[in-house]
Amino acid sequence: MVNTNKNIKHDILKILYQAKADTVSGVRLSDSLDISRVAVWKHITALKQTGFEIESCPKGYALLNPDDLLLPFCFSSEFKTNIFHFQELESTMDKARAIAKKDAPHLSVVIAENQTTGRGRLNRKWFSSKGGLWFTLILKPDTPPPLAYIYNFAASLSLSTSLKRLFDVNVSVKWPNDLLLNDKKLVGLLSEMETRGDMVEFVNIGIGINVNNQPQKYEPKAVSLKDVLGKPVSRKLILETFLHDFKSRIQVIDCHKIIDLWKEQTSTIGSRVRIETLKDMHEGLAVDVDETGALMLQDSTGEIKKIIYGDCFHT
Amino acid sequence: MVNTNKNIKHDILKILYQAKADTVSGVRLSDSLDISRVAVWKHITALKQTGFEIESCPKGYALLNPDDLLLPFCFSSEFKTNIFHFQELESTMDKARAIAKKDAPHLSVVIAENQTTGRGRLNRKWFSSKGGLWFTLILKPDTPPPLAYIYNFAASLSLSTSLKRLFDVNVSVKWPNDLLLNDKKLVGLLSEMETRGDMVEFVNIGIGINVNNQPQKYEPKAVSLKDVLGKPVSRKLILETFLHDFKSRIQVIDCHKIIDLWKEQTSTIGSRVRIETLKDMHEGLAVDVDETGALMLQDSTGEIKKIIYGDCFHT
Incomplete structure (x- = not known):
């Protein structure tokens, strides 16, 4: 019934x-x-x-707004069987984790119109107001865990490329993998994984894009595409364009190439940054990102430190 | 009942x-x-x-052989509540994964006297004949995924240190993290993890040590302590000594220090090696291991390649 x-x-x-x-x-x-x-x-x-x-x-x-609908039948046949759409979820990450453990195919997409308890990095709350594009990619690549990092870089690179092409906006990727527009946060990425027997079982990459939503007062450093473009845009167009670019980009994984292309789009290199980890804080000039995605930070004494993780703030 | x-x-x-x-x-x-x-x-x-x-x-x-019994009450109070002992399991990795998802505390140990379907790297069968020490550590550290690699190095380092101290044997660590004795495999390590919200949920490290078992004909490159020492030894003594060393070693994580100490015990650096990955094969002279655990390999042209994962064979 x-x-x-x-x-x-x-x-x-x-x-x-x-x-x-x-x-x-x-x-x-x-x-x-x-x-x-x-x-x-x-x-x-x-x-x-x-x-x-x-x-x-x-x-x-x-x-x-039919062009903004995100139901499976709106997508091309290449993707529509892999789309899981929900009006409301607690979090696309949690739903994607449950679906990934079942039989979701590689490159599935879990979308929610609204998340009641969206998660950001370090379990921070991620605001997901109506009109934004909130989804989690489920990836099941034949990849060992030390290479899993490249999928995050590939995803932020594909998103940056897609948004530039679609809307001619000056987005940049911030290390390790968020997207900025006018120095404000346009896209947040969060990845989770499970490994088994030295191989990746799944990597889930959560992506939140401020599209037609209005970032709230408590998100002063966030910006939406609608704000910048002065008109609402199709979330479905963004998602489908991104999926095409990302799918072709990860067909053959070349870490050097992905990091090199990513570096062309980053505003982090050349910026003064503060990196906060769970236990430390580092400040300095971001001078490079190596082929494993680590940030090279030059401190006030001129010494170069290699930072392999952390929250990054452009200062 | x-x-x-x-x-x-x-x-x-x-x-x-x-x-x-x-x-x-x-x-x-x-x-x-x-x-x-x-x-x-x-x-x-x-x-x-x-x-x-x-x-x-x-x-x-x-x-x-009471000294060889591995039941919780045999261990000091520091560890006994964290010991999960089974006479037979399909695999300590699978059991540890299930237990880790429930409420197993950090530094739990899942032991099986016998594994019916023990797993090695890349899902290879791991032979687990009676008399060996087959266990999986469950770790729940406050660690981001890019730092999880250090626990494997800390575990192989602690094992190598413990076995040398207990039996004065010339064990060495092979990159990335097995242990050799007389150029044959004494210990195999395998790690798996789950991450959530950019943090590690658990890292499970499976460890198989050939102690009093007799490696089979189909394991020509394996050796057991009993073979080398000419007498059986206490598995409980090995496990408890290792747990003490490992616990203190991971109380404060200092990647540089762990990798530096590990490098002092490795026979890989200075050896000619063949590294097999899922897609490539690299051969050359292993010249160093960097602070992230990557192997620096010098090929025949003198060029240095950085290898971040792979099966390693000393040639």
Whole structure:
């Protein structure tokens, strides 16, 4: 029964999506789905309540912003079977971990319209207000754990490349792997993994992009694409463009090449930075990133330190 | 009922252990445990069947090799609550993973007298014949994933140090972290981990030591301590000595110091080696190991390559 309901809702969304922003009459929906017009109305009401933006008018129903819908059927056949979409999750990371342990294929994507307890690095809260693009990639590469770091760099590189190409914005990657726009945080990345017998079982990379959401007062260093571009943009376009770029980029892993390309897009090298680890704090001039992704930091005495992890602040 | 039986067997073993190799009469066991002599006999028979070496004689029962017993009560109070001992497991790695996800404390130890499907690196079969020391350490350190590698080096260093001190044997550590004796494999290490929110959830380090077992014909490059020393030795002494050394070594993590000490004990540096990865093969002279545990390999043209993972063969 639940599944039937879910399928009918899914079918309604698909019909509305295929009509783009055009209005679809209740009669057409009723006929197509072989349900009463009252049932159509009930399903539409329920869909609206769960967050789908549907306009009701005397002529019928229309999907607002169809280009922003993130349901599997919106994606090309290359990706649509790997998309897991949820209106609300506690966290895409937790859901992705559970799905990865089952039979999710390599390069699956877990999307939530809203996260109630989104997580950032070091278990900080990650704000996930409506309109942002919040997803976790599930990767199951034939990779030993010491090479897993490269997927984070590949993901931030692909995102940076995709956003530049789509919107001509001057984004930069911040070491180790967030994205900045106008020196403010546009994208946060967080990765988790499980290894087994010296091989990676899965690497999950959580990605939060401020797209059409409005960063809150308590996120003064965050910026959204909508803010900068002055108009909302399609999250689906961003995700699909990113997936294409990322998929081709990781087909053959060449760490040197990925790090070299990443370095071309980073604003960290050449900046004065403060790196905070669990136990230490380092300050200095970021002079390079080596082929393993470690940051080379020159302190006030001129000495070069190699920093392999930490939270980075451009000062 | 099962628990009661288990506790009585446990109590019998404890009484026999405390008597060291002395014979304990059936009457004394019967009185101490408030069970019939027939019940004592039945429990002893069951214990023998599950692999405990108990001698029955007209005067009673005696534990053979009490110094080799690995039950929790054999260990000092510092460790005994963290010991999980099994007569037989499919693999200590799999059991440790399950226990780590529950509430096993940091520095727990999962021991099996026998593994039916022991795993080595790259999912190779690891032979675990009776008499060897097969265990997995469960570590739950406050450590970010890029630093997890140091625990493997700390473990091989502590093992090498402990075995040298106990038996004055010329063991060496092979990059990345097995132990050799007379150029044959004495110890194999295998680590697995789970990370969450950019922090390590657990690192499990599986350790297999050929102690009193006889490496088989299909392990021509393996050697056991018993072979080399010409007599069996106490596995419990090895494990407890190692745990003491390892625990103090990881109280404050200093990667440079651990790698420096490890380098003093390695036979890899200065050797010609072949490194096999999933996709490549590298040959050359191992000239150094850097502070992140990567091997510096000089090829025939004199060029130095940095190798961050792989199976290593001294050629």
